[in-house]
Amino acid sequence: MARMRYQQALARALRDEMLRDPSVFVLGEDVRASLRGVTRGLAAELGDQRIIDTPISEQAFTGFAMGAALAGHRPVVEFQIPSLLFTAYEPIVNQAAKFRLMTGGQAKVPVTYVVPGSGARMGLAAQHSDHPYAMFAQAGVKTVVPATAADAYGLFVSAIRDDDPVVFFAPAAALGGREEVADDAGPIPLGVGRVHRSGDDVTVVAIGHLVRDALKVAEELAAPDADGGDPISVEVFDPRTIYPFDWAGLAASVRRTGRLVVLDDTNRSCGLAAEVVATAAEELADALVAPPRRITRADAPIPFAVELEVALLPSRAQLADAVRSVAAIGPRGALAQEAVR
Amino acid sequence: MSAADLYRTMRTIRRFEEQIVTLVNANEIAGVTHEYIGQEAVATGVCAALRDDDVITSTHRGHGHVIAKGADVPRMMAELLGRTTGLNRARGGSMHIADVSLGIYGANGIVAAGAPIAAGAAWAGLQAGSDRVAVCFFGDGAVNQGVLHETMNMAGIWRLPVLFVCENNGYAVSFAQEQATAGSLVERAAAYGMAAVRVDGMDVEAVRDAAGALVAAARAGGGPAFLECETYRFVGHHTAEATMGLGYRSDEEIARWRERDPLLVEAARLDAAAVAEIDASVEELLERALAFARESPRPEVSSARDYVYASGLVPREGVAV
Known part of the structure; x- marks a missing residue:
């Protein structure tokens, strides 16, 4: 190792x-x-x-x-x-x-x-x-x-x-x-996602380097916020392979949490997040208690100045806001389990 | 390859293409096809210099190359008719027809796209310790695509056994070669440090001899070469052009080239009885091919997403299920 x-x-x-x-x-x-x-x-x-x-x-x-x-x-x-x-x-x-x-x-x-x-x-x-x-x-x-x-x-x-x-x-x-x-590490099959952190309230689909950001946000939201808001239990799902996508893995997570936020570093128009949200809307509608959200790169080329570059990329703050917004809709925790039953 | 065999291959291509035109016009073949009529001496002469283990990449006007490299004519016909017995199981059609087992790495819908594929195959041959060569067929339109020049450069620096065969039929669709291309084709190729030869593309024996010398040099480690074949297509860019009245070539020009029809040139070197016998056997082959194609099954609609991935992955449908 x-x-x-x-x-x-x-x-x-x-x-x-x-x-x-x-x-x-x-x-x-x-x-x-x-x-x-x-x-x-x-x-x-x-x-x-x-x-x-x-x-x-x-x-x-x-x-x-x-x-x-x-x-x-x-x-x-x-x-x-x-x-x-x-x-x-x-x-x-x-x-x-x-x-x-x-x-x-x-x-x-x-x-x-x-x-x-x-x-x-x-x-x-x-x-x-x-x-x-x-x-x-x-x-x-x-x-x-x-x-x-x-x-x-x-x-x-x-x-x-x-x-x-x-x-x-x-x-x-x-x-x-x-x-x-691992010293004897082998292949990881294409098309199989990875749950980096389990959670009950919101599924965050994060891709590539954004997994790290999603885990940071999940950590922050696991504690009560400064205003005394409830902790939010975030599940971080990394598809790892974009095509073929692990739709079964996504469905398993969303069926438990009932909420979906996608964090994706491609342009908003016709980006990967659009596909994930659309598929969830069509195929997981019965499980969703809140409308899915997506945080993406802006629909624009990256300008040179670093503050302009950063302004167009998906951020942790945007993700945290989106997670809070979907978590505020519908029952959570034990109540959610009750609702599913 | 003997004069009789050269003529037989050219006659097969010519009659195959004439039958294709009829079948397209009768809507028995879908889409459009790009006929090789007039250019038969090029594919036939070049492939006469090749072995089964040599590789070719072809073009949108590919039927002639594929026949000359030895593909099964009934299975070609079945492919064009969209039957499961076709070379490509009805997935390729005219523009992608291929037989990888014969080194035919496909006709191609994008001009000059076959060039780097041929170079990669040639490199693989060298790695395997083989003296096989790769032939990249393309038209005069391709000489202004960047990827062809990128590939000629790579073949030049790595001394790859690639024969670049330019079929200069004078027109990139309707755009005349002398308007499209600055300078000389062979001088462009020579600039990459390779032998560059121009040959009469209406004389199959001249093509065979020129290609044979260049292929032999490539097999012996001489690196790439370029062969410009001056030729002409007797028909439109594709089947549909006959009704379009584009008028970019004069009837006189077409008639002048038809006087040098490569089949007539080669038939003149054979006795009339031999020609008649070959013609009859070609008719028999094509009748058999068409009957085979017509009797073959059409694909099951449920199989439309098959053969996309080697791993067995099946693509999603266009509707949620």
Whole structure:
């Protein structure tokens, strides 16, 4: 058992898989020098043909990975900047992710696209601050946004072993987080969420680095507030995989709490929170005692000045307000259990 | 490949495409298809230089490449008719037709998108210690897509065994090549440090010989190469164009190219009896293909979300259940 940073867990998962499976290789920009730290030391250890530096040609090296995958390899494509996925969207969504359907199941396309540092990171401005996971989920591409080091390890292993394209977003704001990762840690299946904290009153769905914020808010609200308001028991549910989403896990939580708030770092319009709230409204209406809420990134590009950047990102204060607002509706605690019966 | 075999492949492509036009116009094939009529010598000549384990990536105008690489014609016909016995189980149709087991990594609906896929496959061949090559077919319209140039550069720096085959039929849909493209195609390719050759794309033996030399060099470790085939499509960009009256080409221009019909060029090298025998056997193949397709089952509507994921994941429906 070792306590390690998220970024170290990613590096360990990649190295473990490369040692286990000779068909795994990495390509991307500056991966030998390892600007993002995920591939550090691997070129020296495993050779230049398994850690491949590419020219600045995102469309071509993304499509190249698909060709290598069809020919039996298991490529991992690293993108230094989340917004590069806009350039690579065609080869991922329109080529790799549709190939199996288009060919009637003739082939698998086991490519992992990894962004070790997605989302805003204070001062990188509009073109380096996106966190574009929802647009892959919207296109039906398997999409993972792990929140913690252990989840990053297990889900990266699963993504690499998966026989379909998987986009893996490591949130920049989560990379420094530490967690115990077992020496014999294995894969964590895609599509299975994690309850980080159990609670009875409100389900907070939080994604990626926002899990930490949700846990802080849950902690605050567990104590009576300054005005003598009742404590609120918050359950923090992390889907971990955005597509396929753990709808059963969500339903199990919301059916117990009767309330839902989604904390999501994608734009408000057509974002992931919109999908979660819409699905809950359609499929869990009988369990909801309060209208669901969502706290998201604003519908705007990230401006440069840090206070402007922060103003557009989802915040703990917004989450705490939303949780209080839904908790104020309907019976809670023992009364709620009574109502459910 | 003998002259008779070259002619047989071209005749198969030509008659397949003519039958497709009829079937599209009769609404027996849904959508539109992009016919290869006039360009048969390119696919046939290039694929004559290939082995079964070589890889090709194709285009929206892909039937010719797929036939020349050896795909089963009845199963192609079934695919275009949307039958479960089709190569792609009725999931691909004309624009995505593929047979991965024969190294056919798909026709493609996006111009130049097959280029990096071919390069990745070529790299994989090198890693496996094989001397197989990958051929990327594309039209003159693709030479102005960035991803083609990105890929030619990557193939150049990594000396990948990729043959870039440009079928210059003079038009990107309606836009004339000389209006769309600055400079010369072969000079552009040569700038990436690869052999770049222009050949008469209406003469299948010239194409076969040029491609054969470039493929042999690539197999021997010579890196990528570029082959520009000067050709022409005798019909519209797609089936529907016949009724659109676009008028971007003159009847005289079409007639002039038809004089150099690649089937006539090659038939002239065979005796008439051999040509007649091949023609008859091609008719028999296509009748059998169409009968097979028509007798094959249509897909079950309940299977519409099948084959999306290798893991067995089934996508959600569009309505809550």
